[in-house]
Amino acid sequence: MKLDPRTPSGPIEKRWSTRKFDMKLVNPANRRKYTVIIVGTGLAGSSAAASLAELGYNVECFTFHESARRAHSIAAQGGINAAKNYVNDGDSVWRLFHDTIKGGDYRARESNVYRLAEVSGNIIDQCVAQGVPFAREYGGSLDTRSFGGAQLSRTFYARGQTGQQLLLGAYSALMRNVKNGSVKVHGRKEMLDIIVIDGRARGIVVRDLVTGEVTTHLANAVIMATGGYGNVFYLSTNAVASNVSGLMKAWRKGAYLANPCYTQIHPTCIPVSGDYQSKLTLMSESLRNDGRVWVPKKKGDGRSPELIPESERDYYLERMYPSFGNLVPRDVASRRAKEMCDLGLGVGKTGLSVYLDFGDSIKRLGQPVMAEKYGNLMDMYHEITNEDPYKQPMRIYPAVHYTMGGLWVDYHLQSSIPGLFVAGEANFSDHGANRLGASALMQGLADGYFVLPYTVGDYLADTKFEAVKADAPEVAAGAKEVRVGIDRLMNVNGKVPADDFHRRLGHVMWEKVGMAREKAGLETAISEIQTIRKDFWKDLKVSGSDKDLNQEVEKAGRVADFIDFGELLARDALHREESCGGHFRVEHQTEEGETRRDDQNYAYAAAWQYAGEGAAPLLNKDELSFEYDIPSNRNYK
Amino acid sequence: MDFKLRVWRQKNRGDKGRFETYEAKGISSEASVLEMLDVVNRGLVAVGKDAIAFDHDCREGICGSCGIVINGGVHGPFEHNTTCELRMRRFSDGDTITIEPFRVRAFPIIKDLVVDRTAFDRIMQAGGYVTVKTGQAPEANNIAVPKKIADEAMDAAQCVGCGACAATCPNGSAMLFVAAKVSQLALLPQGKAERKERVLSMVAQMDKEGFGACSNSYACEAKCPKSVSVSHIARMNREFLRAGFGS
Numbered sequence: 001m002k003l004d005p006r007t008p009s010g011p012i013e014k015r016w017s018t019r020k021f022d023m024k025l026v027n028p029a030n031r032r033k034y035t036v037i038i039v040g041t042g043l044a045g046s047s048a049a050a051s052l053a054e055l056g057y058n059v060e061c062f063t064f065h066e067s068a069r070r071a072h073s074i075a076a077q078g079g080i081n082a083a084k085n086y087v088n089d090g091d092s093v094w095r096l097f098h099d100t101i102k103g104g105d106y107r108a109r110e111s112n113v114y115r116l117a118e119v120s121g122n123i124i125d126q127c128v129a130q131g132v133p134f135a136r137e138y139g140g141s142l143d144t145r146s147f148g149g150a151q152l153s154r155t156f157y158a159r160g161q162t163g164q165q166l167l168l169g170a171y172s173a174l175m176r177n178v179k180n181g182s183v184k185v186h187g188r189k190e191m192l193d194i195i196v197i198d199g200r201a202r203g204i205v206v207r208d209l210v211t212g213e214v215t216t217h218l219a220n221a222v223i224m225a226t227g228g229y230g231n232v233f234y235l236s237t238n239a240v241a242s243n244v245s246g247l248m249k250a251w252r253k254g255a256y257l258a259n260p261c262y263t264q265i266h267p268t269c270i271p272v273s274g275d276y277q278s279k280l281t282l283m284s285e286s287l288r289n290d291g292r293v294w295v296p297k298k299k300g301d302g303r304s305p306e307l308i309p310e311s312e313r314d315y316y317l318e319r320m321y322p323s324f325g326n327l328v329p330r331d332v333a334s335r336r337a338k339e340m341c342d343l344g345l346g347v348g349k350t351g352l353s354v355y356l357d358f359g360d361s362i363k364r365l366g367q368p369v370m371a372e373k374y375g376n377l378m379d380m381y382h383e384i385t386n387e388d389p390y391k392q393p394m395r396i397y398p399a400v401h402y403t404m405g406g407l408w409v410d411y412h413l414q415s416s417i418p419g420l421f422v423a424g425e426a427n428f429s430d431h432g433a434n435r436l437g438a439s440a441l442m443q444g445l446a447d448g449y450f451v452l453p454y455t456v457g458d459y460l461a462d463t464k465f466e467a468v469k470a471d472a473p474e475v476a477a478g479a480k481e482v483r484v485g486i487d488r489l490m491n492v493n494g495k496v497p498a499d500d501f502h503r504r505l506g507h508v509m510w511e512k513v514g515m516a517r518e519k520a521g522l523e524t525a526i527s528e529i530q531t532i533r534k535d536f537w538k539d540l541k542v543s544g545s546d547k548d549l550n551q552e553v554e555k556a557g558r559v560a561d562f563i564d565f566g567e568l569l570a571r572d573a574l575h576r577e578e579s580c581g582g583h584f585r586v587e588h589q590t591e592e593g594e595t596r597r598d599d600q601n602y603a604y605a606a607a608w609q610y611a612g613e614g615a616a617p618l619l620n621k622d623e624l625s626f627e628y629d630i631p632s633n634r635n636y637k
Numbered sequence: 638m639d640f641k642l643r644v645w646r647q648k649n650r651g652d653k654g655r656f657e658t659y660e661a662k663g664i665s666s667e668a669s670v671l672e673m674l675d676v677v678n679r680g681l682v683a684v685g686k687d688a689i690a691f692d693h694d695c696r697e698g699i700c701g702s703c704g705i706v707i708n709g710g711v712h713g714p715f716e717h718n719t720t721c722e723l724r725m726r727r728f729s730d731g732d733t734i735t736i737e738p739f740r741v742r743a744f745p746i747i748k749d750l751v752v753d754r755t756a757f758d759r760i761m762q763a764g765g766y767v768t769v770k771t772g773q774a775p776e777a778n779n780i781a782v783p784k785k786i787a788d789e790a791m792d793a794a795q796c797v798g799c800g801a802c803a804a805t806c807p808n809g810s811a812m813l814f815v816a817a818k819v820s821q822l823a824l825l826p827q828g829k830a831e832r833k834e835r836v837l838s839m840v841a842q843m844d845k846e847g848f849g850a851c852s853n854s855y856a857c858e859a860k861c862p863k864s865v866s867v868s869h870i871a872r873m874n875r876e877f878l879r880a881g882f883g884s
């Protein structure tokens with residue numbers, strides 16, 4: 001299939017408004033007749049649900065969580081970007097656009113990114129009006145801070161709980177619309193398939209996680225806002241239940257998966273301490289504003305940090321990148337930390353961490369100010385590691401954090417299946433090969449509040465719908481397929497819990513498909529993943545019944561999809577013979593160890609198409625062109 | 638570290654439920670209570686037994702999913718933490734640890750340690766919002782909020798909705814949860830227009846859900862993972878009186 005990204009032409013600053021003007025409208029009196037299903041209630045799903053409901057559509061929301069408010073977005077800490085230029089430091093839509101394109105290493109679509117920057121200000125307005133308690137200056141106006149990859153202060157925040165406050169804002173709008181009857185939220189329900197009829201997405205199949213019952217739900221359009229796939233690495237900063245199944249179900253039904261190898265490793269996480277560990281905890285990047293990263297100059301320096309004099313410390317980010325210093329983008333900071341540890345300069349028991357030191361800031365600002373800015377992070381760190389970050393530097397190490405890849409979408413956020421839209425971290429749209437800090441919250445809310453309400457309406461107005469009966473063959477087949485899939489998991493009847501396979505997969509992914517990737521390693525990874533898949537279908541044990549609440553059934557299904565997806569990710573990484581953003585191929589680097597892009601051959605989004613079980617996926621290229629921001633080498637020196 | 642666990646097992650809502658005993662062996666002192674349960678579950682599944690069901694997700698104290706009673710204490714015997722944040726180093730090697738679900742009338746047990754807290758969603762639906770449609774918002778800096786007020790609103794807004802307040806209250810009251818939202822929105826200028834209906838409907842819904850009355854024992858504040866202060870309950874009471882007297 002030829003991919004049509006439907007990107008508008010003309011001056012970039014007019015593209016979105018022109019496109020909106022060209023869109024078809026649904027008569028308000030008719031909107032109630034259209035049902036829109038939304039899977040996921042994170043920032044993207046909740047904001048889309050509330051906004052579409054307010055327009056008058058009949059909205060049905062599904063989440064595997066107990067309540068919409070528990071979606072993984074709740075955990076975002078640091079902040080949300082917007083080009084408001086409140087601090088008069090020269091910010092503008094153009095600059096946010098430029099930073100995002102450059103930060104993404106020239107692997108995102110200009111039109112999409114410009115639109116994102118353009119609506120960023122409206123997001124802040126909307127959230128403030130909802131009662132989101134953003135941090136304020138003494139005079140009562142909104143406070144901002146800077147984040148990695150930007151030399152401006154454009155990040156709005158609510159202490160270290162920005163995601164929580166934004167999600168509670170979107171959730172409150174959602175709850176208001178539940179109350180007035182325009183949305184129904186189905187909690188503890190997991191989407192396990194998409195129903196496609198005559199080439200269009202017309203519904204979903206879900207499993208009730210409490211009763212095990214499988215049911216079908218029909219609609220005129222389906223929006224997937226199921227989040228990212230970082231947990232394919234097993235250990236990541238994502239919530240434990242975050243998974244890739246939604247994406248994989250859509251993929252097998254014909255939606256293309258784009259750039260799965262663009263994964264982001266976050267430089268500031270609490271290091272791994274043991275194999276019991278179920279997740280890694282992020283220490284927000286905002287800490288890099290007031291913390292200095294260093295390692296001892298001497299290999300194997302076993303002294304405790306306060307005994308190491310200034311002259312024997314290497315503040316390596318400040319040394320290598322004088323203009324960005326500790327605020328270099330995430331991929332750069334992560335790779336450098338790994339390099340230091342590989343050189344034997346790492347600290348802590350395992351040697352797999354570097355220091356993030358607040359000593360100077362505490363001296364300059366005092367502990368109370370630091371506590372006000374970062375109190376909850378400091379406490380969290382103290383509780384987890386039993387070390388007091390006000391007294392000794394934090395120890396940090398990179399961990400998987402965010403995934404830029406996702407379902408391929410066009411400018412309207414529609415996937416390659418008409419009627420299936422994708423929002424938030426689940427799509428591949430705006431961050432290219434690397435996302436800037438504080439831009440995921442912005443994108444999730446941009447998609448939900450300000451893009452989908454228009455583009456979904458345009459689709460509904462422009463499509464002639466045949467009525468679908470609840471007992472149509474495609475519907476019955478969808479439900480049956482899901483039931484067969486669950487039976488298959490239940491009947492393996494081996495001896496090994498799903499978690500163990502997930503851990504094995506994660507290990508392969510981290511070692512060979514993680515921060516630094518190499519041809520031979522990727523090929524080994526693919527064959528190892530295939531072995532894990534064989535073992536999974538031979539040795540898996542799901543105890544208990546699938547007819548009641550059974551978290552083992554949920555896990556097993558998700559791990560099965562992670563295994564298939566892990567292989568696709570490795571294949572994508574293998575095919576992309578260049579380094580860009582979060583994708584670092586050891587073979588393609590500059591003398592200084594920075595990424596070396598190949599714009600001649602790889603300036604495209606790789607959209608992978610499912611070709612049947614066991615068959616190699618097909619590659620489709622969505623070519624990128626740059627009119628406004630001509631690709632240059634990213635230079636943060 | 639080794640522990641003996643007494644864990645509440647209950648097949649479903651209708652089942653009577655009982656304690657069962659398990660061994661947790663070789664647990665790292667840095668593991669959380671939930672990570673210890675993961676280890677126990679792995680052992681159970683491998684021998685074909687039902688895993689212990691418990692709610693969890695973020696495992697860093699923010700999503701509000703986790704919540705169990707440990708040795709009689711909501712989120713464990715200490716103050717101001719969620720269950721997922723509680724590390725095993727806080728216990729002693731060889732301890733017997735009793736683990737059971739939140740026991741609140743308005744939170745029916747679904748299975749084992751999993752309870753249904755959707756009552757909180759319905760309370761939020763009753764009025765826990767500012768009515769502003771997407772696109773209706775004025776320029777953000779037109780609404781000035783003094784830092785002190787914004788900070789106090791944020792103190793309240795931090796509530797993670799875990800239900801510890803209700804689970805720890807001798808009367809099973811959800812006053813701290815409801816007050817946190819009422820107070821946040823009463824403090825902010827954006828919330829003023831609807832303050833009267835908000836407090837009346839949210840309190841009415843809370844009563845309807847079967848939560849008990851507040852008798853000022855203040856056990857909730859000590860247990861709240863985010864230390865939401867009972868002063869917000871006082872503010873809500875004032876809001877309630879004010880709303881009752883008309884405006």
Ligand SMILES: Cc1cc2nc3c(=O)[nH]c(=O)nc-3n(C[C@H](O)[C@H](O)[C@H](O)COP(=O)(O)OP(=O)(O)OC[C@H]3O[C@@H](n4cnc5c(N)ncnc54)[C@H](O)[C@@H]3O)c2cc1C
Binds near residue numbers: 042192243
């Ligand atoms: C620790 C941490 C800190 C972060 N901090 C920041 C930050 O400071 N700034 C920033 O911009 N970004 C940050 N991010 C990234 C950001 O939080 C996420 O990218 C964003 O919140 C994703 O939102 P979402 O709506 O796309 O998905 P999510 O919030 O992940 O929501 C996914 C939803 O889909 C549902 N779902 C998934 N699959 C199914 C299924 N099969 N059936 C039914 N329901 C399903 C889930 O129940 C959930 O409701 C952070 C991320 C992490 C991990």
Ligand code: FES
Binds near residue numbers: 696699703704722
């Ligand atoms: S698991 Fe999220 S608060 Fe404990």
